[in-house]
Amino acid sequence: MDLMRLGPAGREKPAVRHDGTVYDLSGITADIDGGFLADDGIAAVRRALAARSLPELQDAASLRVGPPVARPGAVVCVGQNYAAHAAETGDPPPSTPIIFFKHPNTVVGPDDDVVIPPTAEKVDWEVELAVVIGRRASYLSSHEEALACIAGYTVSNDVSERDFQIHQSGGQWSKGKCCPTFNPLGPVLVPAEDLGDPQDLRLYSTVNGEARQDSSTADMVFGVAEIIRHLSQYMALDPGDVVNTGTPQGVALSGRFPYLRAGDTMTIGIEGLGEQRQTVVGH
Structure with missing residues (x-):
């Protein structure tokens, strides 16, 4: 369901x-x-x-499709969690999960417009498997405990402004992640028991119909269970919280593709979880 x-x-x-x-x-x-x-x-x-x-x-x-979970208290994100994506940014795979946050009010529906901020020039796409928490996760001791805290999974587009993220950040990434509309979510929340193995899902993105990302969650550096277990050592995740688990290679930051401009369309999808489509618009 x-x-x-x-x-x-x-x-x-x-x-x-x-x-x-x-x-x-x-x-x-x-x-x-x-x-x-x-x-x-x-x-x-x-x-x-x-x-x-x-x-x-x-x-x-x-009817318009909204984000499948309302008012998440937190949107926690994992950076460079696919080895090939880390490589395309010039970095080795991380030895421990890199964590940053998005403001919860970035979350919009899967087909809502993505708005380019007035001074932005490097807006990028990122298809990600999103985890939705179903019970409090705090100081978990095993992967089994971590998986038991997951309500389900959905599709996330971790939209990013790379100049804000890297050059205007002061060392933290969230400036490039928190602009309004920068986290389309959905279209559906699939319960964990209905999805099967979250580490064996194809995920992909296109811009204006041209392929950008095409990979598998099998390529994660840190799998879903380890992400939730690890996060629980540093913060309590509450029901309704969203965890974005990282994006594979094929983003504009790689230098292989142009950044987004008003009028572009993004298609973001994950096997078993559906597809979302956004139009990029100016502020």
Whole structure:
């Protein structure tokens, strides 16, 4: 099953897509958020589907698709987590996870416009597997404990402004990561038990229909379980938090492709999790 949030920004309805039909979850929860995930909301949806008690969401296909989790308390990101991407930036693979943050208000729907900041000249794309936390992760001792804290997975575009990130940063990356609209998320949240192995997924991106990234999560330097275990030693991850797990090679920072300009379109996808498409617009 695929959890979704459909409707105008700020007024999305919680929904689930199952066997090709989209059902309204408003009778179960007001939204798909940290509280819903912490209260075993996914299990409640499964029970409702089994009981065939959910009403179909009318005109679902005509509704805007919002980010599949509402109001994440944190968006935590892992840098240079694919060896080939580290190499294309001129760095060796990291010996320990590189961590930075995005402001939660960067999160928008998977097909919403991406806005270029007024002084930006080096806006870049990054397809990433995003982890959504379902139970508090703090001082975990094993990969098994880490995986048990994951509610599900979705597609993330970690949009970046490279001059802000590198030359105006003062040593921290977040200036280049936190502009409004810089984290399209979705289209769906797939529960962890429905996805299978998160380390065996194809992920890809295109710009204006031309291939950019095409890789596999098998190439991560640090796998999903280790990322969550590692993060829990330094911070507590709460239900609804989002963790972006890094991007593979094929970004504009490599020098092989031009940076984004107004009018460009990005397609970002991951096997089993769907595809998102954004148009780049000026401020």
